[in-house]
Amino acid sequence: MPSKRTRAWRAPGRVNIIGEHIDYLGGTVLPFACDLELVVSVSDSDHIDIRSVDADAAPYVRGVEEALHAHGLPIHPCSGDITSAIPVGAGLSSSAAIAAGLALALTRGRRVSPALLQDAEIRASGVRGGVMDQTAVLESRAGHALLLDCATGTFEHVAIPEEISFVVIDTGTRRELTDGRYAQRRAEVEAGHPMRRAHTDAEQRRVFDAVDAMRAGDAASLGALVGDSHASLRDNFEVSSPALDAAVTKAVARPGCTGARLVGAGFAGCVLAVVEAGAEQDFAAAFDTAYVVKAVDGAGPTRST
Numbered sequence: 001m002p003s004k005r006t007r008a009w010r011a012p013g014r015v016n017i018i019g020e021h022i023d024y025l026g027g028t029v030l031p032f033a034c035d036l037e038l039v040v041s042v043s044d045s046d047h048i049d050i051r052s053v054d055a056d057a058a059p060y061v062r063g064v065e066e067a068l069h070a071h072g073l074p075i076h077p078c079s080g081d082i083t084s085a086i087p088v089g090a091g092l093s094s095s096a097a098i099a100a101g102l103a104l105a106l107t108r109g110r111r112v113s114p115a116l117l118q119d120a121e122i123r124a125s126g127v128r129g130g131v132m133d134q135t136a137v138l139e140s141r142a143g144h145a146l147l148l149d150c151a152t153g154t155f156e157h158v159a160i161p162e163e164i165s166f167v168v169i170d171t172g173t174r175r176e177l178t179d180g181r182y183a184q185r186r187a188e189v190e191a192g193h194p195m196r197r198a199h200t201d202a203e204q205r206r207v208f209d210a211v212d213a214m215r216a217g218d219a220a221s222l223g224a225l226v227g228d229s230h231a232s233l234r235d236n237f238e239v240s241s242p243a244l245d246a247a248v249t250k251a252v253a254r255p256g257c258t259g260a261r262l263v264g265a266g267f268a269g270c271v272l273a274v275v276e277a278g279a280e281q282d283f284a285a286a287f288d289t290a291y292v293v294k295a296v297d298g299a300g301p302t303r304s305t
Helices: 058-070 094-107 114-125 132-139 181-190 194-215 219-235 242-252 280-285
Strands: 006-018 028-044 049-052 078-084 144-149 155-159 164-170 257-262 270-276 290-293
Touching: 006 094, 006 132, 006 164, 006 194, 006 219, 006 270, 028 094, 028 132, 028 194, 028 290, 049 094, 058 094, 058 114, 078 094, 094 114, 094 132, 114 132, 132 144, 144 194, 155 194, 164 242, 164 280, 181 194, 194 219, 219 242, 219 257, 219 270, 242 257, 242 270, 270 280, 280 290
Parallel strands: 049 078
Antiparallel strands: 006 028, 028 078, 028 144, 144 155, 164 270, 164 290, 257 270
16 A cells, blocks of 8 residues: 655745846856745655646646656656746746656656756657756755856856845736747747847846846945846837836835836746845835745745655
8 A cells, every 4th residue: 555644845936136048058057946836745655646726736646757758767656736926927936946846756866967857848748948947946045045057057056145134026017938929939039039149148148237236245246237137128128018117117116125127937927126235125025926035045945745
């Protein structure tokens, strides 16, 4: 008889401070794993049956299972549930978190690579994304951002200074990466489209400037760079929306906010605001749905596991 002992695995969402739409070009990006998380709770079984109350997890269960097989890793059948605090389709990498949580559950906690999770996501969605999300979800460290070279997979942890806080504002709008617009933008930039390349070239410079600002504890400079990123995503990459622009405008008018931008692929979802420490709670209260987010460790067992 299979053991009925429950095991639980947590996987965080991802917030990208800066470096949008350059991961799949092999650029260097600056995300962190945030404390909006999901939990996969399972018991051993003679078959795989893991479900989510928030979204259709079946494609990801299948994608992770296929990727584990392809990478030669043993699978331990189990059944259980996914509960999540990560808004789906909002630019916070709920899909990478699901893949990470499922991989932990199906391997009983075996360490997997970002490349395996990337493979699983492509199998599940058909969208050919970069490796930023998976690396951030797996490799992040509490209190730090991840300066990740997407060309080599190498990274270093950059401390988030106590002077800087981050708030995620959820506009309530949603997008699907499978609707073709993400793939179109990627194809355009890879083909050398002048406006798209203007964004990606400048965005890469902003990443390194942002690291300097964080190391100096300079919220004003970091916010200005984040604001420039949004303007470029809106005007050069054309992935913003009226709801995202409105949220950015409202954010930067609030006390303590030094800059804001859309986060994730764009078109809908969330805005990330850079806020001076101490002002974040009052700032978040001005929005219908906003989260003061903290940087946490990458995916792993819950404390009760």
